[in-house]
Structures are given as C-alpha cells and as structure tokens.
Amino acid sequence: MKIADLMQSADWKAEKHAPVIDAPEQVKAGEKIAVEVSVGKEIAHPNTTEHNIRWIKLYFKPDNGKFPYEVACFEFNVHGESVEGPNKGPVYTEPFGKAVLKLLTSGTFVATAYCNIHGLWESDKAIKVAE
Amino acid sequence: MKIADLMQSADWKAEKHAPVIDAPEQVKAGEKIAVEVSVGKEIAHPNTTEHNIRWIKLYFKPDNGKFPYEVACFEFNVHGESVEGPNKGPVYTEPFGKAVLKLLTSGTFVATAYCNIHGLWESDKAIKVAE
Amino acid sequence: MKIADLMQSADWKAEKHAPVIDAPEQVKAGEKIAVEVSVGKEIAHPNTTEHNIRWIKLYFKPDNGKFPYEVACFEFNVHGESVEGPNKGPVYTEPFGKAVLKLLTSGTFVATAYCNIHGLWESDKAIKVAE
Amino acid sequence: MKIADLMQSADWKAEKHAPVIDAPEQVKAGEKIAVEVSVGKEIAHPNTTEHNIRWIKLYFKPDNGKFPYEVACFEFNVHGESVEGPNKGPVYTEPFGKAVLKLLTSGTFVATAYCNIHGLWESDKAIKVAE
Ligand SMILES: [Fe+3]
C-alpha cells in the first residue's frame, strides 16, 4: 500500500476537505512572499471536538531539483475540548495557515491536509520565480 | 529543573528571539479572528541551515479556566538545506505564522518559540472577549 | 503570564498526567542510548476521542551550556475517532514514546506533556555522561 | 503534481532512507502492542546539522475502512546544532521511534519519513488483528 492510495484530491470549490493554496503566480527570487493554505475556504469543514482538521503541511518541489522540501507544518490543536465535555471549551482553531518564505527558483507547492476522520487530502500550485 | 528555568523572555524590540503576538485587544465571542505570531519582527533572526527558528506554539489560557489550550503550532522546516550543501537550497521559511480562531471567553495568549541553538523563548498578550 | 504559570508537575506515581522519563543514570559519551517518555505509567490516563494526551516533548539541557535542546517530539494522533462517531474507531495511540540518541556531555532531561483538557505537565531527570 | 510524484520507496536493506516498520504479524484486538519505525536500520543515515532525518509518521489504514488514520508522528529535532557551530553540539537524535497502540481491526501500516535534503520516503506493512 502506498500513500498514493490513501491521498484524496478534489476541486476545493466542491469538496470541503481539499486544501487551498493561495500564492502569487510569479515572484522575484529571494523576496519575502506570503503563502496561505486552508481547508474549507468555499464550503466550511466541521470544527468540533469529534471531527476537525488537524494539520496542513506545505511542500515545495523546485523545477530543477529532484527532491521536495517541507516548507511549513500548521497544526490546529484545539476544537472545543474541555473538562466540561466535548464542544464546551472556549477555543476553536480554524484550518488556516499563512507562511512567509523566500524562493530562489521556480517550482510547485504541494499541500497535504489531514481530517481526523476523513483522512488525507492534497492540492498543488505552481509558482514562477524571476531570477 | 523546570521549564521555567529554560524559558527566556525579553522585549522583542530589543531581543531578536522574543516571539511577538499580534492580536486584537478586544473581539466578539465566536467571531473568527486572526492572530499572528513571529520572531524577529524588529531585529531579524538568522535563517540559515545551521541557525534558525524551528517553531512557534500559541497557547490560550481562559481567565475563568484552570488549564491552558494549545491553539496552534507553526513549524518552519526549511532553511536552505540542499544536497549541494548548507545554505545552497532554494527555500527559506521565515519565523512567522498566522492562525484563525474563535474565542468564547477572555484570556491570555502565551507564545513559545524555539531557536535551534538559543533555546526557548516566550511572550504573552491578553485579549478581551465581549460575550 | 508565563509558561511557568501554566506548567504543572507532580509525582507520577500519584498523578496520572505527570510525564515519566525512563533513562539510564549514567552513559558513555557518544554511545546510542534509549530514553522512554510516557504518561500514565502507574495510573492510566483516559484515551478517548474527547480526552487524551496529544504529545510529549523531550528536552536536554547540558550542564555546561546555557541553552536547552529539543531532542524529540512524540505526537499521539488517534484516539478512536471515526466517521461512525467518537470512540468507534479502530486505533488508539497510547501516550508513550521512545527516542534513541547520543549525548556528549552530562545534563538534565526535561519532558513536557499536553492533555487536551488538563493542559501542560512537566518532569525532569538528570543523566551523567562519562567522557 | 501529486504527493505520489514526490514519495520514494525502496528496499530498506539497500537504501538508507527507506523507513522500516517493525510490528507483529498478528495481534489480539484491543491489546497494547508496540510498533517501531526507523530509518537507517541496515545502512546508517547521516546525522549531522546539515543532513538528517527530521521525522517519521505512522499511518494505519483499516481493511474495512475507507480512510487512513495518523497513529503517531516522531520528530527528531537535534543533530549537533550549537552556538559553537554546526556539529559541535552535545546531542544527536537518531531516526527511531516506538509507538504503543491498540488496534480493533486488521489493516496496513504506512510509514513516511523526511530527510531534509533527500525528501520523502515511504514503506508499508500489513497487520492481522484476531477479533
Ligand atoms: Fe472531515
């Protein structure tokens, strides 16, 4: 069995689990850029103690390189948990993360997300770096 | 030995390791709010393969509760690493994270950050929730 | 507010949240050693979708150094979650981790653990390295 | 681009990056079992500030379920980093983790590992649960 057999993908406008990557189309080499990743941008995903998005990871594969880099991992660690019982707590983290980074070459971002009951999801987005 | 003995703090305008918490002073209960955490906002921290900020964690302690919650963890996982050698890689993640969350009660955020050679740092910021 | 205000500690034989560090008293410099960390070794902690131990971190503070290092982080990510409902799932991870590491100098391990409803807990244990 | 395009696999006896999953062939439903994951079991992987294994994740896909669960994540966070310079520090974490868990149904473990310069690697291992 391969991760490929476990990884789901879909149009994020129709499927609430598919991660969304918001990044510029083109940037300058070495400038600080912002990349946002989220789940549920169009159709909100549940955010309860029993059902929630745990994390989103952002990878970058350079066009001219063989291996991907893990850029950032965003962990969403509270979803209404409480000593009063589930969904009674005072804090709920939404499945959203924003990274700031510098790129030196063009490549492709791949985001993976994990729902604690609906498993693994992925999306990708290319970015052009003017060197 | 206690974590308290290992945790450092300082004014972030003078010390490049102290995490900064950018959050509103007052919010409405249950509305989605953004909280940004970063290191090096005033004085940039190095971002090299050998010396970098690995993560920032954001906690929330409700005023009326005994225990803190971990809201989010932001991991910064690439700093120029490459098969070509250190600091030859095409990606550098900056020590910045943005969380989106909902609060139901007033409390205090505590952020902790980890530099791979200068250890653990913390900061805090209170937030008022109009219920 | 400081992390010190949020961090709890207790004798692990009496308090089910206190992390336990199982490490040798004395080791040789540079040899591979095993260090186990766990929660609930004497009194089991609940392991349910609503209430569980999320992670244990292991730090090391060298006697002759100013800053601590994060040795490892163990995340326990499944506790019966399921599309069938909470506690209907087929997997439950226990709050236990084992690291293998090499030390070059004497120092002290500090472990921190996080319960999703009872917050942060810590323990420590010194280790002697024969150089 | 898909994660499948980035994920490498190989026989761990010949390739030092391929994660190894050491788990029993058959267990009883609900009993506590140990599962070890590691990289470099046959051929050691470098463990330096510039080149190291950052994490191993362990997933479980039940035979009778559609979605995988993330069982545990092991992060290896120190590799000789120091204010004295790279590879001068007193601690080196090896790419090894041991989880303790309970299973209620048969399925397959999938482990993924990340080398900071050689990217993503995966392995799998089936386990039978006598119910
Ligand atoms: Fe879901």
Ligand SMILES: [Fe+3]
């Ligand atoms: Fe530093």
Ligand SMILES: [Fe+3]
């Ligand atoms: Fe608890």
Ligand SMILES: [Fe+3]
């Ligand atoms: Fe490698």
